[in-house]
Amino acid sequence: MNTKQMILLNNERRKLLSDENLAAYENAMVYIRLNARSEYITESVLLELLEHLIEAQQHKKNAQDVFGEDLHAYCDALIANIPHQSKQSWVLDVFNYTAILLGSLFAVQTIVQLLSYFIPSLKVEQISMVPLLIIVALSGIVILVLLYALKATVFGRKSWFILSGVTYILAIAIYVYSTFLFKDVWTVPINFWSSLAFTAIMFTLSWLFKQLSSKADQTLARS
Numbered sequence: 001m002n003t004k005q006m007i008l009l010n011n012e013r014r015k016l017l018s019d020e021n022l023a024a025y026e027n028a029m030v031y032i033r034l035n036a037r038s039e040y041i042t043e044s045v046l047l048e049l050l051e052h053l054i055e056a057q058q059h060k061k062n063a064q065d066v067f068g069e070d071l072h073a074y075c076d077a078l079i080a081n082i083p084h085q086s087k088q089s090w091v092l093d094v095f096n097y098t099a100i101l102l103g104s105l106f107a108v109q110t111i112v113q114l115l116s117y118f119i120p121s122l123k124v125e126q127i128s129m130v131p132l133l134i135i136v137a138l139s140g141i142v143i144l145v146l147l148y149a150l151k152a153t154v155f156g157r158k159s160w161f162i163l164s165g166v167t168y169i170l171a172i173a174i175y176v177y178s179t180f181l182f183k184d185v186w187t188v189p190i191n192f193w194s195s196l197a198f199t200a201i202m203f204t205l206s207w208l209f210k211q212l213s214s215k216a217d218q219t220l221a222r223s
Contacts, residue, residue, distance in 0.1 A: 003214055006043040013047075016054050024063030024071060025053055027154050031075045034151040036090070037082040039214070040221040045078060072155045086220045092213035094140075096206050101139050103202030105132065106195050113192035126189050130182035131175055138171040 001009070010029075017025060029046055056066050067074045085093075109127070116123035142164070149164040 002218065003040050003043050006040075006047050010043065010047050010050060013050055013054065016057075017050075018057060018062075021053055021057055021063045024067065025050060028067065028071060028075050031072075031151060031154045032079055032082075034147055034154075035079050035082070036085050037079065038085055038089075038217055038221055040217045041082050044221075045082060049078070083220065086216055089213045089216040089220065092209045092216060096209035096213060097139070097143070098136055099202045099206035099209060101136060102132065103199050103206060105135070106199040106202065109190065110192065110195040110199050113190070113195050117192075124190060126187040128179070128182045128184070129186045129188060131178040134178050135171070135175040138174060142167050142171050 014022060014025065028049070032042060032046060035042075053063060053066050056062075063071075109124075112122055112124065145167045146164045
């Protein structure tokens, strides 16, 4: 069973839990998934934990009977036994997220180019590559802050969400400002077809990087 199949099975099997047990399990699941660990082994552990909780529920037990009084500590103990994501898989994930980001930005540009056939004032004949590099770098920071905020929020520390929101807004503001500041720096010509082609290439690369990352992760898990 590969990672995707385990996630799908997890989604289906969770429906068997009571509301109380489901809430506790999903807190544990989110917290454990938000660590830079092997995705394949993480999903294996989560699926095993889910089956254990379902079996306990059938014997009239609840999540507290399985996880103990301190769910946070229980999750940390599980995470400590899951190996870190391999460097190869991590690099491929970075390429994947970068491709998704660039593909999304050019998808918007493609729509603008299409609309420019009907609204000439929207037409753009060249774009600067500098803002794209800036937003890629800033997105890495935003993602790290957001992931930490999500992880911290699982067990009640809401303040990190405020910081992640401020970081996101600041990143967008810097990107928008850079599009004006560097509009004539390191420019490349663009039209509807070139933008569409680049969008398709980026999302194709994203799919490829994801497949390679999953393969590298499963290789680590089986070694």
